Amino acid sequence: MLARVGSQAAREAMTREIIVIKEQVGQRVQAEQQFDFLAYYTPGMAVLFLMFAMMTGGRTLLAEREAGTLGRLRAAPLGAGELLAGKVLGVFATGLLQMTALVLFTRYALGVEWGEPAAVALLIVLTVSALAALGLFIATVARTASQAIFIGSSVVMVLAAAGGNFVPRLAFPEWLKTISLIGPNAWALEGFQKLHNGAALGGVATELVALVLITAVFFGLALIGFRKFVK
Numbered sequence: 001m002l003a004r005v006g007s008q009a010a011r012e013a014m015t016r017e018i019i020v021i022k023e024q025v026g027q028r029v030q031a032e033q034q035f036d037f038l039a040y041y042t043p044g045m046a047v048l049f050l051m052f053a054m055m056t057g058g059r060t061l062l063a064e065r066e067a068g069t070l071g072r073l074r075a076a077p078l079g080a081g082e083l084l085a086g087k088v089l090g091v092f093a094t095g096l097l098q099m100t101a102l103v104l105f106t107r108y109a110l111g112v113e114w115g116e117p118a119a120v121a122l123l124i125v126l127t128v129s130a131l132a133a134l135g136l137f138i139a140t141v142a143r144t145a146s147q148a149i150f151i152g153s154s155v156v157m158v159l160a161a162a163g164g165n166f167v168p169r170l171a172f173p174e175w176l177k178t179i180s181l182i183g184p185n186a187w188a189l190e191g192f193q194k195l196h197n198g199a200a201l202g203g204v205a206t207e208l209v210a211l212v213l214i215t216a217v218f219f220g221l222a223l224i225g226f227r228k229f230v231k
Helices: 002-034 037-067 069-074 080-109 117-141 145-163 174-180 184-196 201-229
Strands: none
Touching (some): 037 080, 037 117, 037 145, 145 184
């Protein structure tokens, strides 16, 4: 009798173990199926290329100063803010064209679903503006064009590694997730991922506001540095 009860209990325990293992494996497979690598790394690489382009665009300030072009522009009846705004618009237009081309190509050539068009367009605009402001700020801090290239490239690689361009931020420890939010690329990638998963414009409001604030901060810092830069 005792042997029969013990045998039955052992069989039930083994059955429960197998069921739990099957459930865990099934959940892991389902999670892997839900994560779309192409949909994640497409905006990741697009934002990475954009970061390098914006660093290069900001470097033109130093090239113009070394060539004497900036001094001639400063002689015109224009304030430092107007000159910097003009430079921002030029860099911004380049970045916007680059991102738009990449989005359209990956959408129609690779079938990547970016999400609601209006929300994607606004997120692209704010991502470009934030990175353009960051690039100009670095340019006003650097002393030479070569120094700007070194600083800009270093900043891009650090932000890309911490912001999820290479490895999804979901795999990061909590402290690194928090620190990575200092970079505009982290907010941009969060927004693009949410839109891909079906979020509407209101669903990325936090990311949009963060990018606006980052743009304002770095543009303000760039303006302060630019006034010293052109003296």
